[in-house]
Amino acid sequence: MKAAVDSIDGTPRLIHIAGVNRGSDVEIEDGNVLFAEQVAQVLAQCETPPPVVVFANSTQASNGSIYGDAKRRAADILRAGAERAGARFEDVLLPNLFGEHGRPFYNAVTATFCHLLSQGDQPTVEQDRDLTLLHVQDAADTLIGTIDLESSNRLQVRESVSGLLRRLSSIATVYRSGDIPDIRTKFDRDLFNTYRSYAFPVQTPLALERRADSRGSFFEIIRTHGGSGQSSFSTTEPGISRGDHYHRRKIERFTVLSGTATISLRKLFSTDYYEFPVTGDEPMAVDMPTMWTHKITNTGADTLYTSFWTNEVFNPSAPDTIAEPV
Numbered sequence: 001m002k003a004a005v006d007s008i009d010g011t012p013r014l015i016h017i018a019g020v021n022r023g024s025d026v027e028i029e030d031g032n033v034l035f036a037e038q039v040a041q042v043l044a045q046c047e048t049p050p051p052v053v054v055f056a057n058s059t060q061a062s063n064g065s066i067y068g069d070a071k072r073r074a075a076d077i078l079r080a081g082a083e084r085a086g087a088r089f090e091d092v093l094l095p096n097l098f099g100e101h102g103r104p105f106y107n108a109v110t111a112t113f114c115h116l117l118s119q120g121d122q123p124t125v126e127q128d129r130d131l132t133l134l135h136v137q138d139a140a141d142t143l144i145g146t147i148d149l150e151s152s153n154r155l156q157v158r159e160s161v162s163g164l165l166r167r168l169s170s171i172a173t174v175y176r177s178g179d180i181p182d183i184r185t186k187f188d189r190d191l192f193n194t195y196r197s198y199a200f201p202v203q204t205p206l207a208l209e210r211r212a213d214s215r216g217s218f219f220e221i222i223r224t225h226g227g228s229g230q231s232s233f234s235t236t237e238p239g240i241s242r243g244d245h246y247h248r249r250k251i252e253r254f255t256v257l258s259g260t261a262t263i264s265l266r267k268l269f270s271t272d273y274y275e276f277p278v279t280g281d282e283p284m285a286v287d288m289p290t291m292w293t294h295k296i297t298n299t300g301a302d303t304l305y306t307s308f309w310t311n312e313v314f315n316p317s318a319p320d321t322i323a324e325p326v
Contacts, residue, residue, distance in 0.1 A: 001042065009046040014039070014087075015143050016078060017056040021067055021107060029070045036074035040081025049085035053078060054143055059093045059132065092142055092149065095156055099136030099190070100197035100291050101267075110194060113165055117172040118198035128162045135190040137248055157187045171195050174225055178206040178285065180251065182226030183311060189227070189249065193290045196251075200292075201274050205284040208255070219283050221255050222309050230313045236261075236296070236304040243295030243326070250320045251311040252288040256280050260300030264326045265292045273326075280305065293324040 008014055016039050020031030036055075043049050055078050060068040075091050082089035102111030110133070116123045134156045142152040159167070171192050174181040183189040210219045221231075236242055236259075246268060254263055258280035266273045268291050276286050277299075288294045298304035312320075 001045070004038075004042045005045045008042055008050060010048045011050045013052045013054065013145060014043070014050040015054045015056065017143070019056075019071070019074070025066045028066050029073075032067075032070035032074045033077065036077040036081075040077055040084075043081045043085040043087070046085065049087055051087050052090065052145070053082040053085075053087045054090045054092060054145075056139075056143055057091050057093050059095045061093060090149070092139075092152075094139055095132035095134050097136045097139055098133055098194055100194055100289070102136070102194070109161060110164065110168070110191070111198075113168045114195045114198040117168055118195065118202060122169075123165060125162045125165055128160055130158060130160050131164065133157045133159060133164070133187075135187075135194075137190075155186075167191055168195060172199075175199065176203070178208075178223070180222065180224040180227070180311065183224075183251070184227045189251070189311070193249065193251065196287065196289050197291070200287075200289045204274075205276050205278065205286045208283040208285055210283055221285065221307055222253055224311075227311055228313055230310050232308040232310075234306050234308065236298045236306065238298050238301055238303075241295045241297040242306075244293065245321045245323050246293040247288065247290050247320050248322070249290060251290075253285050253309045254278075254288070254296055255283065255285045255307040255309075256296075257283070257305040257307055259298060259302055259304035259306075261296050261304050261306070262299050263294065263296050265289070265294040266326045267292050268324070293326050295326050 016036070018035045020028050023031070043053070055075055057075050058068065058071050061072040061075065062068060079089045079091065096108065098108055098110035102108045104112040104115035113123050138147070138152060138155045141147045142149065167188070168191060171181045172195060175195070181192055183192050208219045208221070210217050234242065256278045260279045263276045263278055263286045264273070265288065278284055278286065296306060
């Protein structure tokens with residue numbers, strides 16, 4: 001208990017996300033209540049309790065299920081504990097969450113659909129119903145206070161299970177050809193980034209068809225089906241690397257035009273690591289998945305010429321480029 005108190009005492013914000021959503025009715029009910037009681041006990045022992053206590057609750061808290069009732073009871077316990085500690089309590093009712101690297105066949109239909117589609121399977125809808133969907137990064141921003149509850153609610157999207165499958169099936173079909181699907185809306189962009197986390201590294205790199213004749217050669221770098229974009233070009237001297245950063249929302253494609261390089265990627269909070277040797281003699285594109293830090297290194301003896309494409313015009317006030325070594 002002392003270690004828990006020491007880790008919380010004096011912090012600006014306490015976020016409670018622990019819970020039980022699998023098991024017997026007793027395990028689900030007792031587990032959620034126990035975790036909330038433990039947090040309330042720790043709050044009571046803090047000399048300087050956090051001024052804000054946030055609970056990652058669920059919209060199921062009002063549906064009368066065992067899980068919903070357990071989450072509602074946990075919220076009541078945390079609210080009382082926060083009030084005794086003089087803290088503001090934020091009860092965040094989260095809907096169906098989706099996002100990169102979600103666990104398929106668990107409790108997120110988006111993850112299951114993306115996994116199956118990326119493997120070339122065609123999912124079916126056994127029971128169609130309406131969903132309220134929120135990208136998990138938006139949920140995280142809500143919990144840490146980057147965006148308020150009102151803004152978070154506006155980011156939620158209503159879609160049926162069958163409608164979600166149609167969107168993801170279209171994304172998978174378009175991306176399988178190497179094209180970028182229509183990502184004009186934030187929701188479609190987030191769905192595409194979610195799908196890409198399952199398609200990587202199976203669909204990486206993307207081979208590009210070179211057409212050559214006596215005049216020289218030609219190949220297409222990218223085709224987009226809707227949305228903005230920006231293309232850039234760089235030269236890199238031998239032995240030099242560019243990158244060592246990751247993106248939360250940005251879609252980025254590297255294409256070597258001339259020279260030899262290695263593109264390296266590492267999944268955040270993980271040792272998952274991939275390297276792709278690329279050369280201008282056999283053009284291919286490598287898309288950078290969100291939440292993967294990446295870099296390109298000139299491994300040849302000559303200058304490396306590289307084309308970069310992103311789905312958004314660079315905004316220096318919100319660059320979505322976070323430094324992190326590969």
